[in-house]
Amino acid sequence: MQTTLSERASHLPRAAEAESILRTCVHCGFCNATCPTYQLLGDELDGPRGRIYLIKQVLEGNDVTQKTQQHLDRCLSCRNCETTCPSGVDYHNLLDIGRAVVDAAVPRPLGQRLLREGLRQTVPHPELFKSLVNGGQVFRALLPGTLQSKLPRNAPPAKQRPVTVRERQVLMLEGCVQPSLSPNTNAAAARVLDRLGISVIASREAGCCGAVDYHLDAQAIGLDRARRNIDAWWPGIEKGAEAIVQTASGCGAFIKDYGHLLASDPAYADKAKKVSALARDLVEVLRDEPLEKLGIHASQRLAFHCPCTLQHGQKLGGAVEALLTGLGFNLTSVPDGHLCCGSAGTYSLTQPELSRQLRDNKLNALESGHPEVIVTANIGCQSHLDGAGRTPVRHWIELVEAALP
Template sequence: MQTTLSESSKRLARAEEAESILRSCVHCGFCTATCPTYQLLGDELDGPRGRIYLIKQVLEGEPVSASTQLHLDRCLTCRNCETTCPSGVKYHDLLDIGRAVVEQQVPRPLSQRLLREGLRAVVPRPALFKALARTGQALRPVLPASLKAKLPAQVVAPGQRPQARHARRVLLLEGCVQPALSPNTNAAAARLLDRLGISVEPAREAGCCGAVDYHLNAQAQGLQRARRNIDAWWPAVEAGAEAIVQTASGCGAFVREYGHLLEHDPHYAAKAARVSALARDLVEVLRDEPVEHLGVCAEQRLAFHCPCTLQHALKLGGEVERLLRRLGFTLTAVPDGHLCCGSAGTYSLTQPQLSRQLRDNRLNALESGKPQLIATANIGCQTHLDGAGRTPVRHWIEIVEAALNQEI
C-alpha cells in the first residue's frame, strides 16, 4: 500500500514500523472474510482492511474524527486477520500505533474516560480487584444481571501449592483477575507440574503483565509494568529458571511481545528479549512431558474454546486439544473454532452489545456437540462465556486435575 507519512507522523517513535506494515498490505481482503466484527456489522470500516485505511489516513495527516476512533475501538484485536493474511501484515502492531495517535487527537466522552480509567485503576491491582469481587459476590442477589454475569457463580478454593523441591524450576505469572475469579487455576497448574518433577518458584514482586494499560492506550504505563516484571523475574532467570509460564493466554501473548515492544530501550532490550524467549503457555510445557503416566480418569465430553490469543497470537491452536485427547478426554467438534468469543480483555465492558452477540454465537457453536463441560485457556474467555449461565466453563488444567483426582 503506497504510503506517505505526514511530518508529524514521521516523528513518532514507531514511524518506520508503521510505514513498513502499511506497505506490506496488498488490499486482498482475505482478512475481511474472517473478521468477527465485520461479520456482525457488515461495514468495511469495521474490518481489518478498512481499519488499515483509516490508520493510513491518520498517519498521512488526514482529519481524525470520533467515527475513526469508534471503528478502531470496535476491533477485538483477536488477530484472526493475521492468521488469514497471505502477506504477513502485522495488523495488531499497526492498530496499537494508530490507536495511540487517535487517542491524542480525539477527546473521549466523560463516560468513556471514567470507564477506562476505572478499569486501569482496578483490574491490574489483584488485591483491590479481589476485594471488589468478594463484595460483589456478597451482594450478588441484588446485583443487576449485567454485573452478575461478570462474577463466577462459584469460586473453587485453590487448595495448597507444593513447596519448590525439584531441580527443574519455572516461574508462573499469577495474573490480575484470575486470583480472584478462578484462584484454583494456577494452584492446579503448580500441583500438576510438581507431579511431573517441575517446581514453581514464587516471584511475588511480579504483577500485571501490562496488557490492560497498553490496550486501553496507556501504552507507557503498560510498558512500565513490563519493566517491573522483568526486574522481578530476572534473578530467577539468571539462576536458571527454564520458563516463565502463563495459564492465561491473554497474558502470555503480551509477555511474548516484551522483546519487540522494548527493543529500543537500552536498559531493557536484552532482558526483554530473554523474557519473551522464556515465555511459555502452560500447554507448551506439558505437551513435552509424559502426562499419560499420571493416570487421569477422563470420562467427560468436552468442547474446547481456543482463545484468540492462544491460536492467533501464540500460534498454539490445536495444542490443548491434542493434549486433552492424549489424556483420554472426548472432545466434541466446534464449528468456526477460529472466531472470537467477544471477551477480548476489557472489550466486554467497553463494547458490551457486540461482545454479547459474539459470546452467544460462540456458545451456540460450542454447545452444538452436547458437551458436559466447556474448557478454555484464558480467564477472560472463561468468565465471559460462563457468565451466560449455560454450559459450565472451566480452565482446562482444572478439569485435568479434577479428573486426575476423580472429583468430577
C-alpha cells in the first residue's frame, strides 16, 4: 500500500514503523473474513482493512473525527487478522500507533473519559481491586446485573503454595485481577510446577504488566509499568531464573512485546529484550516437562476456550489442548475456535453490547459439545464467559492440579 506521511506524522517516534507496516498491506481483504467485529457489523471500517485505511488517512494528514476514533475503539485487538494475513501485516502495532495519534487529536466525551480513568485507577492495583470485589460480594444483591456479572461465582479459594525451594526456579507474574477473581490459579500452577521440581520465586515488587494503561489512552504509563517490572525481575534473572511464567495469556502477550516496545529506550532496551525472551506462558513450561511424573489419569469432559492472546498473540494455538488430551482429559470439539469471546481486556466494559454478542456466540460454540466445565488460559476470558451464569469456566491448570494424586 503506497503511503506518504504528513510532515507532522513523519516526526512521530514510531513514524518509520507505521510507514513500513502500511506498505506491507496489499489490501486483499482476507483479514475481514476472520474479524469478529466485521462479522457482526458488516461495515468495512469495522474490519482490519478499513481500520488500516483510516490510520493511513490520519497519518497522511486527513481530518481526524470521533467516527475515526469509534471504529478504532471497536477493534478487539484479537490479532485474528494477523493469523489470517498472507502478507504478515503487523496490525496490532499499527493500531497502537494510530490510536495514540487519534486519541491525542480527538477529545473523548466525559463519560468515556471517566470510565477509562476509573478502570486505569482500579484494575492495575490488586489491593484496591480486591477491596472492590469483596465489597461487591457483600452487596451483590443490590448491584445492577452488569456489575453482578463481573463478580466471581464460586471461585475456589487459593490452596497453600509449596514452601520447599527447588534447584530449578522460575519467576511468575501474579497479575492484577486474577488474585481476586480466581485466587487458586497461581497457587495451582505453583503446586504443579513443584511436583516437577520447579519452584516459583516471589517477586513482590512486580505489578501490572502495563497492558491496561497502554490500551486505555495511557501508553507512556503502560511502558513505565513495564520498566518497573523489568527492575523487579532483574535480580531473579541474574540469579538464574529459567523463565518468567504467566498464567494469564493477555499479560504474557504484552510482556513478550516489551523488547519491541522499549527497543528505543537506551536504558531498558537490552533488559526488555531479555525479559521478553524469558517470558513463557505456563503451557510452554509444562509441555517440555515429563508430565507422566504427575501421575494424572483424568477423564473429565472439557471444552477449551483458546484466548486470542494465546493463539493469535503468542501463536500457541493447540498447545493447551494437546497437553490436556495427553493427560487424559476428554476435550470436546469447539466450532469457530479462532473467534474472540469479546473480553479483550476492558472491552467488555468499553464496548458492552458488542462484547455481549461475541460472548453469547462463543458460549454457544463451547457448549455445543456438552462439556462439564469450560477451561481457558486468561483471566479476562474466564471472568467474562463465567459471568453469563451458564457452564462454569475455570483456568485449565486448576483442573490439572485437582487431578493430582
